[in-house]
Amino acid sequence: MPDSIPADSVGLVETQYRTFDGPLALDCGRELPGFTLAYETYGTLNDARSNALLICHALSSDQHAAGYHSMDDAKPGWWDSCIGPGKPFDTDEFFVVCPNNLGGCKGSTGPNTANPETGELYASDFPIVTVRDWVRSQKLLADALGITRWAAVAGGSLGGMQAMQWAIDYPDRLAHALLIAAAPKLSAQNIAFNEVARQAIVSDADFNGGRYYGQPAPKKGLMLARMLGHITYLSDDAMRDKFGRELKEGKLNFNFDIEFQVESYLRYQGESFTNRFDANTYLLMTRALDYFDPAADFGGDLAAAFARTAARFLVVSFTTDWRFPPARSREITRALVQAGKQVSYCTVKAHQGHDAFLMPVPQYLAVLDAYTSQILAGV
Amino acid sequence: MRPDLEIIRDWIAPDSRVLDLGCGDGELLWSLRRDRNIAGLGLEIDDDNIVRCIERGVGVIQIDLDEGLRDDFDDRSFDYVVMTQTLQAMRRPDLLLDEMLRVGKEAIVTFPNMGHWRNRMQMLLGGNMPVTPALPAAWYDTANIHLCTIRDFEALCESRSIRRLQRTTVDHNHRASTGARLLPNLMGEIAIYRLGRG
Numbered sequence: 001m002p003d004s005i006p007a008d009s010v011g012l013v014e015t016q017y018r019t020f021d022g023p024l025a026l027d028c029g030r031e032l033p034g035f036t037l038a039y040e041t042y043g044t045l046n047d048a049r050s051n052a053l054l055i056c057h058a059l060s061s062d063q064h065a066a067g068y069h070s071m072d073d074a075k076p077g078w079w080d081s082c083i084g085p086g087k088p089f090d091t092d093e094f095f096v097v098c099p100n101n102l103g104g105c106k107g108s109t110g111p112n113t114a115n116p117e118t119g120e121l122y123a124s125d126f127p128i129v130t131v132r133d134w135v136r137s138q139k140l141l142a143d144a145l146g147i148t149r150w151a152a153v154a155g156g157s158l159g160g161m162q163a164m165q166w167a168i169d170y171p172d173r174l175a176h177a178l179l180i181a182a183a184p185k186l187s188a189q190n191i192a193f194n195e196v197a198r199q200a201i202v203s204d205a206d207f208n209g210g211r212y213y214g215q216p217a218p219k220k221g222l223m224l225a226r227m228l229g230h231i232t233y234l235s236d237d238a239m240r241d242k243f244g245r246e247l248k249e250g251k252l253n254f255n256f257d258i259e260f261q262v263e264s265y266l267r268y269q270g271e272s273f274t275n276r277f278d279a280n281t282y283l284l285m286t287r288a289l290d291y292f293d294p295a296a297d298f299g300g301d302l303a304a305a306f307a308r309t310a311a312r313f314l315v316v317s318f319t320t321d322w323r324f325p326p327a328r329s330r331e332i333t334r335a336l337v338q339a340g341k342q343v344s345y346c347t348v349k350a351h352q353g354h355d356a357f358l359m360p361v362p363q364y365l366a367v368l369d370a371y372t373s374q375i376l377a378g379v
Numbered sequence: 380m381r382p383d384l385e386i387i388r389d390w391i392a393p394d395s396r397v398l399d400l401g402c403g404d405g406e407l408l409w410s411l412r413r414d415r416n417i418a419g420l421g422l423e424i425d426d427d428n429i430v431r432c433i434e435r436g437v438g439v440i441q442i443d444l445d446e447g448l449r450d451d452f453d454d455r456s457f458d459y460v461v462m463t464q465t466l467q468a469m470r471r472p473d474l475l476l477d478e479m480l481r482v483g484k485e486a487i488v489t490f491p492n493m494g495h496w497r498n499r500m501q502m503l504l505g506g507n508m509p510v511t512p513a514l515p516a517a518w519y520d521t522a523n524i525h526l527c528t529i530r531d532f533e534a535l536c537e538s539r540s541i542r543r544l545q546r547t548t549v550d551h552n553h554r555a556s557t558g559a560r561l562l563p564n565l566m567g568e569i570a571i572y573r574l575g576r577g
Binding site: 314342347374377 | 418420431450
């Protein structure tokens with residue numbers, strides 16, 4: 001809980017909602033009869049409507065990217081390290097928009113909202129959505145907000161994939177794309193981790209085919225999924241630094257309860273996640289990750305996928321990220337160079353693993369600061 | 380602007396594509412874009428230089444040149460590949476030179492000439508490794524692990540069928556002189572070459 005709002009915070013913020021009538025055709029062949037996007041904004045849109053930044057969220061986050069919902073909040077929004085007055089995404093200069101993705105569980109249309117055609121909650125009947133579907137829905141939000149061209153679209157991890165898709169699908173609707181700790185598509189190992197997470201959820205006795213609303217939720221399964229995910233977000237180094245082999249009670253108890261600090265930490269992370277996240281959404285988000293492969297429509301040639309882009313690109317990776325390691329960002333960079341696009345790339349030295357993209361790593365902030373000053377020069 | 384960069388800039392045709400290996404803070408690419416309408420890309424390893432390049436809007440890729448250019452760059456995808464004062468610090472300058480002429484139609488390199496009379500004098504009379512204005516570091520902390528003379532360099536080019544398109548030699552303040560023009564390997568402190576294949 002903040003005693004007072006820090007000077008470099010966007011302060012107290014509220015989620016807004018925008019409802020869209022009319023069907024949205026999805027990649028899976030189905031359509032949503034109408035839908036709502038929950039989103040937050042920080043800063044002020046200028047008269048020319050040229051200073052808008054779209055922030056896309058990752059697997060387990062939402063529209064609350066910065067600031068606080070109330071003075072009782074334990075933590076600010078998920079990208080508060082980078083969004084705020086004087087921060088790289090400077091809200092004194094930019095108008096920042098962050099929506100909750102379709103299929104999410106924080107107010108956008110998803111499994112825990114009602115299907116207008118039946119009046120029932122979607123639950124497991126919610127269609128499988130893709131990164132391209134999200135981008136399509138975000139484009140409608142841009143239209144509704146009167147933003148014809150984003151100064152930049154930015155995101156980390158799955159968010160970076162959305163920024164990439166934006167550049168490919170709507171080349172004239174963004175000036176810059178910031179692809180942070182992302183990958184051009186998932187590896188077999190990435191998909192394998194997602195599959196174990198999904199199996200943990202669907203094999204929970206409370207899962208009930210996804211129709212668990214109004215009943216006990218499949219918390220055990222979701223907790224396991226999160227524990228597994230969390231291991232892949234941290235580096236071996238970061239875990240060693242944070243926990244080592246430290247024992248919870250200082251001695252071995254010769255049982256299967258929590259003995260090591262790292263076990264305690266993972267269980268805590270898993271449990272608290274179940275209080276804020278929906279299992280059906282977790283299934284959908286991991287599937288969207290698995291399916292993401294913008295080169296697939298171009299015979300597997302990523303450079304060909306980028307051929308029609310008009311944005312300038314910043315690609316950033318982190319040395320100890322083993323979920324989407326630097327080599328994956330280098331693939332993206334290589335394809336952009338091959339396609340003759342303007343790109344800058346850096347590998348930031350950081351020990352936090354994949355999670356580093358959320359952290360105030362000085363070199364990372366310096367790179368973002370330098371890049372956003374260039375974005376601003378073109379606003 | 381660094382005088383050697385000024386010389387190089389004048390060798391580069393307008394509207395071309397330039398890849399600058401070890402581009403530092405991006406000064407050359409920045410001025411090429413401003414004065415020659417050139418779309419450039421820099422490769423650089425240093426964190427602070429990366430930030431400076433991005434600040435001035437110069438496209439830069441953080442990469443260790445000792446890993447080579449690998450498959451990151453297509454054959455002949457740039458008009459020029461430039462490398463200033465870096466060749467002698469590479470683990471395998473010969474291989475990198477080949478790479479430069481694979482990716483670029485032409486290569487431009489500069490390096491300190493070990494054959495300069497001051498270096499020769501220090502070796503001959505002092506019996507120690509030269510420390511000069513063009514080579515200011517001591518033997519134990521220098522980044523220059525592959526120093527060569529102009530004659531050495533041209534022998535390498537010849538053995539690799541690399542053609543010399545243009546050459547100039549200058550002093551450590553990057554001034555040309557009659558001496559350096561007439562006796563480049565003895566009087567030139569820094570050599571600047573434009574090279575092609577075949």
